[in-house]
Amino acid sequence: MNFKIPIGPQHPALKEPISLRMTVEGEVITDVDMRLGYNHRGLEKLAEDRNWIQNIYLTERICGICSHSHATCYVQGVEKLMELAPPRRGLYIRYLVSELERIHSHLLWLGVAGHEAGFDSFFMYTWRDREVVMDLLEMISGNRVHYAINTIGGVRRDLDAGQIAKIREGIVTLRKRSEYYFYIGANEPSFVARIAGVGFLSKENAVALCAVGPVARASGVARDVRKDDPWAVYDEIDFEVATADSCDVLGRVVVRVKELLESYKICEQLLKSLPAGDIAVKAPRKAKPGEVVSRYEAPRGENIHYIKANGTDKPERLKVRAPTLANYPATVEMLRKGFIADIPLIFAAIDPCICCAERTVTLIAAGSGEESVVRMSDLRRRAIARHQNAPVKRNAVWPL
Amino acid sequence: MSDIEIVENLRRDLGEKAIELSNPGVRRIFVKVAPRDLLPAITLLRDKYDCAYLATISGVDKGDAFEFLYHFASPVANINLRTEFPKSEPRIASICAVIPGAVLYERELQDMFGVLVEGLPDPRPLVLPDDWPAGQYPLRKDWKFERPQEVIPGGKS
Numbered sequence: 001m002n003f004k005i006p007i008g009p010q011h012p013a014l015k016e017p018i019s020l021r022m023t024v025e026g027e028v029i030t031d032v033d034m035r036l037g038y039n040h041r042g043l044e045k046l047a048e049d050r051n052w053i054q055n056i057y058l059t060e061r062i063c064g065i066c067s068h069s070h071a072t073c074y075v076q077g078v079e080k081l082m083e084l085a086p087p088r089r090g091l092y093i094r095y096l097v098s099e100l101e102r103i104h105s106h107l108l109w110l111g112v113a114g115h116e117a118g119f120d121s122f123f124m125y126t127w128r129d130r131e132v133v134m135d136l137l138e139m140i141s142g143n144r145v146h147y148a149i150n151t152i153g154g155v156r157r158d159l160d161a162g163q164i165a166k167i168r169e170g171i172v173t174l175r176k177r178s179e180y181y182f183y184i185g186a187n188e189p190s191f192v193a194r195i196a197g198v199g200f201l202s203k204e205n206a207v208a209l210c211a212v213g214p215v216a217r218a219s220g221v222a223r224d225v226r227k228d229d230p231w232a233v234y235d236e237i238d239f240e241v242a243t244a245d246s247c248d249v250l251g252r253v254v255v256r257v258k259e260l261l262e263s264y265k266i267c268e269q270l271l272k273s274l275p276a277g278d279i280a281v282k283a284p285r286k287a288k289p290g291e292v293v294s295r296y297e298a299p300r301g302e303n304i305h306y307i308k309a310n311g312t313d314k315p316e317r318l319k320v321r322a323p324t325l326a327n328y329p330a331t332v333e334m335l336r337k338g339f340i341a342d343i344p345l346i347f348a349a350i351d352p353c354i355c356c357a358e359r360t361v362t363l364i365a366a367g368s369g370e371e372s373v374v375r376m377s378d379l380r381r382r383a384i385a386r387h388q389n390a391p392v393k394r395n396a397v398w399p400l
Numbered sequence: 401m402s403d404i405e406i407v408e409n410l411r412r413d414l415g416e417k418a419i420e421l422s423n424p425g426v427r428r429i430f431v432k433v434a435p436r437d438l439l440p441a442i443t444l445l446r447d448k449y450d451c452a453y454l455a456t457i458s459g460v461d462k463g464d465a466f467e468f469l470y471h472f473a474s475p476v477a478n479i480n481l482r483t484e485f486p487k488s489e490p491r492i493a494s495i496c497a498v499i500p501g502a503v504l505y506e507r508e509l510q511d512m513f514g515v516l517v518e519g520l521p522d523p524r525p526l527v528l529p530d531d532w533p534a535g536q537y538p539l540r541k542d543w544k545f546e547r548p549q550e551v552i553p554g555g556k557s
């Protein structure tokens with residue numbers, strides 16, 4: 001007998017509206033169905049009514065964590081359409097903010113991973129240190145979340161010597177802390193035992209299901225747009241693509257910590273060779289008819305915008321693909337054959353978050369589709385009855 | 401492999417099938433094929449050009465026709481395969497058999513443009529709500545959003 005457990009779209013512990021329907025047999029997930037669209041804002045349609053400048057601020061609001069990623073991806077595409085060459089200094093500042101954003105996003109994620117694995121001191125440490133980089137971002141742009149530093153043709157705010165010194169100081173602190181996390185992550189036996197072997201995604205599946213970002217890199221696919229398609233400043237910068245081949249949540253933690261260390265390296269190089277000069281050039285109001293594919297490596301993976309211009313001050317079409325959507329088919333694969341207790345960890349490992357087990361569940365008889373809400377006590381009674389009669393976990397397969 | 405080599409190889413491998421072939425920017429290659437040549441072209445890209453990674457599929461409403469762009473990426477280039485079909489016959493074959501990761505993008509296109517993707521393993525709506533009226537396709541150019549009149553239950557009539 002198997003059950004379907006719905007999680008979401010509204011759930012006390014769910015941070016984002018997504019609905020997961022797990023078909024479970026005992027503790028083992030046999031099938032997963034995902035329903036999306038609860039937060040669909042019709043942004044691509046809306047962009048067709050806004051002019052090029054307004055759309056910067058619209059794309060920035062696609063996401064709260066990687067707001068700069070979407071704005072940068074859009075802006076670098078529009079610059080190509082308008083045949084603008086932003087000044088070097090402007091580009092260096094833009095991609096410095098990109099890397100700082102990656103640092104804050106990965107630190108946030110590490111905390112969430114620690115929290116989901118029951119390692120709450122790790123969560124508190126990383127989030128305390130995240131404040132360092134948040135303060136740096138606030139100092140550079142004036143905002144903690146939507147930096148609004150991009151404009152078509154460059155950036156809107158310059159850096160002075162005092163700010164550069166502060167960023168350098170901050171990076172020294174952060175690097176020391178991240179090295180400590182790397183040590184902890186690899187040496188704390190209970191943490192490693194909790195995350196190793198969970199959420200297995202083979203390299204073949206990662207390729208076939210078009211996974212992106214740290215999820216793909218943790219399965220041994222060295223796919224990083226900064227290396228594959230180096231744009232703007234990334235061909236002048238020396239950095240490595242972090243990969244792991246354990247194909248599980250442990251690998252995803254390792255990849256993200258390694259990427260943090262690489263990002264510090266990139267920031268230091270950008271600051272060291274920060275050119276003098278202007279930060280922006282004046283952009284025209286209209287773009288010639290044309291089309292462009294703009295790619296950007298966001299903290300969660302590849303971000304791709306397809307922009308088509310028709311000669312007016314508004315885009316004909318703006319197609320946005322955020323990295324999380326690309327990782328959903330892979331997530332379904334990761335959850336299959338896993339345990340119910342691993343759902344939060346696996347789902348958090350692609351970077352959106354959902355946590356905790358259910359308190360009251362709706363049971364759907366898998367055959368008839370009939371729904372009934374049961375109380376926890378009833379469920380417990382049923383569970384005891386089932387386990388008394390059935391051979392416990394006979395068909396449970398450890399995911400490795 | 402440089403861009404020029406890729407373009408030359410594509411021209412040789414696709415032959416007549418490539419209606420248009422251009423290289424407008426560094427590592428950006430655009431190829432246009434007819435809808436019936438789509439699957440063979442994608443299979444060729446996957447097997448010979450290391451393009452197993454489909455970044456996304458963009459749909460464009462061009463007035464009397466739809467244009468779909470399949471954005472592929474290999475470690476050396478970004479190959480965009482485009483195909484066009486008339487609005488009066490909005491149907492196209494699914495590429496999920498070749499690229500299993502395409503399923504969500506194709507479901508989204510079905511919702512947004514009202515194009516029937518034939519052979520899709522899971523054709524349910526993806527982003528539109530369950531009570532969405534039939535025949536309304538938001539990303540078509542002739543579709544305009546009209547905010548429904550707000551009715552306050554028990555309020556002033």
